[in-house]
Amino acid sequence: MTLRDKVAVVTGAASGMGRALCRELANEGVRLGLLDRDADGLASLEVELRQSGAVISTAIVDVTDRSGMRETMQNLVVALGPIELLIACAGITGTTLVDDLAVEKTEAILRVNYLGVVYALDALLPDMIARGRGHIVALSSLAGCRGMPFSAAYSASKAALMAYLESLRPPLRRRGIAVTTVLPGFVRTPLMANAPVQPPMKMMEPEAAARHILRAIHRRSRVYAFPWSTSWLLRVLGLLPPGLYDWCMARGAAHIPNVTY
Numbered sequence: 001m002t003l004r005d006k007v008a009v010v011t012g013a014a015s016g017m018g019r020a021l022c023r024e025l026a027n028e029g030v031r032l033g034l035l036d037r038d039a040d041g042l043a044s045l046e047v048e049l050r051q052s053g054a055v056i057s058t059a060i061v062d063v064t065d066r067s068g069m070r071e072t073m074q075n076l077v078v079a080l081g082p083i084e085l086l087i088a089c090a091g092i093t094g095t096t097l098v099d100d101l102a103v104e105k106t107e108a109i110l111r112v113n114y115l116g117v118v119y120a121l122d123a124l125l126p127d128m129i130a131r132g133r134g135h136i137v138a139l140s141s142l143a144g145c146r147g148m149p150f151s152a153a154y155s156a157s158k159a160a161l162m163a164y165l166e167s168l169r170p171p172l173r174r175r176g177i178a179v180t181t182v183l184p185g186f187v188r189t190p191l192m193a194n195a196p197v198q199p200p201m202k203m204m205e206p207e208a209a210a211r212h213i214l215r216a217i218h219r220r221s222r223v224y225a226f227p228w229s230t231s232w233l234l235r236v237l238g239l240l241p242p243g244l245y246d247w248c249m250a251r252g253a254a255h256i257p258n259v260t261y
């Protein structure tokens, strides 16, 4: 399926996987709406993509601002035309400890990672449904497949997003709209600097991750997980009964310095 001249909106476009994906999409001739709260990061991407001849429009917006998201999407439609593809990349992470539940941070994580996608859909779906076409792509995480150590809030936000998209997928398909849930493993981006623990395995580069996401878009996959090694490890962990899972997590977490499990 060619994406040339289609209009795509990418949230979290200024950094990490969103930024790398914008470069891939621009190379394919996609007309891009770039959204982020990071004005400097967005401005430097805008300069780079305009120099390469891409057709783009940018907006500094917080995905947790529902009315701001509606207004932004309306402006993008005026600037670029009807939006065919949403790629929701904006996300944050943070540590949850039993001695410090970090409730404000937990609320922020749920607002950005879960409600941020809901608000983007709230702004876009009516038009997609009216036109009977569209594609929703959102970055959940393999960390949403089971509760990860030190990551209760992050895992919960990504599990919520996964379930939400899965519920919407069949009825949207009947209306001509595809839904793709992307489940990345560990990718070397600024977000990982705020991760509770650094992964034991080598992290994937954002450019390689972006190529995976592009493949998922072209295939209109329902669920797309990468890299395969992390994806299979999570599948095996998914089969473990709760007691054995707890034992494995406690064993692994006990080796992590400077944090109490």
Ligand SMILES: NC(=O)c1ccc[n+]([C@@H]2O[C@H](COP(=O)([O-])OP(=O)(O)OC[C@H]3O[C@@H](n4cnc5c(N)ncnc54)[C@H](OP(=O)(O)O)[C@@H]3O)[C@@H](O)[C@H]2O)c1
Binding pocket: 011, 012, 013, 014, 015, 016, 017, 018, 035, 036, 037, 038, 041, 061, 062, 063, 064, 088, 089, 090, 091, 092, 112, 113, 116, 139, 140, 141, 142, 183, 184, 185, 186, 187, 188, 189, 190, 191, 192
């Ligand atoms: N990196 C990984 O290993 C990994 C693994 C699985 C899933 N993911 C998911 O993949 C997505 C992209 O992550 P990434 O690693 O590429 O992260 P990243 O490099 O930190 O990029 C995320 C971008 O989203 C922006 N953002 C955050 N909150 C926002 C808000 N409320 N409104 C608008 N923009 C906001 C960030 O701005 P600020 O810089 O201002 O925060 C940043 O520019 C996230 O949903 C993440 O949870 C990442």
